[in-house]
Amino acid sequence: MIPERRRPPERRRPPERRRPLVAYALWSLGLVGLCGLHRFYARKPLSGSLWLFSLGFCGIGQLVDLFVIPELIEQANRPQRILSQSQERLDRQLLALARRSGEAGFTFNDALLQLSLPADLPRERVRQELEQLLHDHLLDIGNDERGRVVYREP
Numbered sequence: 001m002i003p004e005r006r007r008p009p010e011r012r013r014p015p016e017r018r019r020p021l022v023a024y025a026l027w028s029l030g031l032v033g034l035c036g037l038h039r040f041y042a043r044k045p046l047s048g049s050l051w052l053f054s055l056g057f058c059g060i061g062q063l064v065d066l067f068v069i070p071e072l073i074e075q076a077n078r079p080q081r082i083l084s085q086s087q088e089r090l091d092r093q094l095l096a097l098a099r100r101s102g103e104a105g106f107t108f109n110d111a112l113l114q115l116s117l118p119a120d121l122p123r124e125r126v127r128q129e130l131e132q133l134l135h136d137h138l139l140d141i142g143n144d145e146r147g148r149v150v151y152r153e154p
Contacts, residue, residue: 018042018076023069030062038065042072090117090129098139098153105142105150 018041026038036051056062065072093115097106106114111126130151133139140154 018073020070020073023073027062027065027069030056035059035062038069039072042069042076044072044076090115090121090126091133093117094126094129094133094151095138095153098151101150101152103152105144105152107148107150111151 023038023041026041029037033055034052035054035056036048039045039048039051051057051061051065054061056065094111097111097114101110108127108130111130112123115126117126130139134141134151137154139151142150142152144150
């Protein structure tokens with residue numbers, strides 16, 4: 001029987017950052033009747049559909065959007081920035097905890113108790129991050145004298 005290889009957890013790629021220049025190019029297609037494409041690009045499919053079927057609210061909404069596009073793009077990029085910052089913080093917090101713990105290492109429970117994690121972050125996400133750090137050889141795994149699984153700096 002051949003042992004099954006465990007694949008490392010896949011990292012989700014953050015959504016692509018939106019660019020105002022592209023939004024303005026899509027907005028300009030409204031001049032030929034394709035209104036609302038810039039709103040789809042700005043991750044606003046509901047209002048994009050409304051703009052598309054109403055010809056940009058008879059052109060008035062389309063004209064207003066000419067001045068609102070920078071804010072739409074900022075809003076579209078905001079969730080991505082929050083996600084990547086919290087993900088980076090989790091990586092760094094786990095590595096800092098490993099350094100503080102020294103040879104004794106830390107357990108999964110220690111990580112949950114000592115790290116500043118967002119309230120909505122599932123525990124499974126912490127486990128996935130630990131697995132990724134192990135896969136990247138940034139952490140080692142072992143057991144302490146009581147047999148608990150501990151993570152240490154290599």
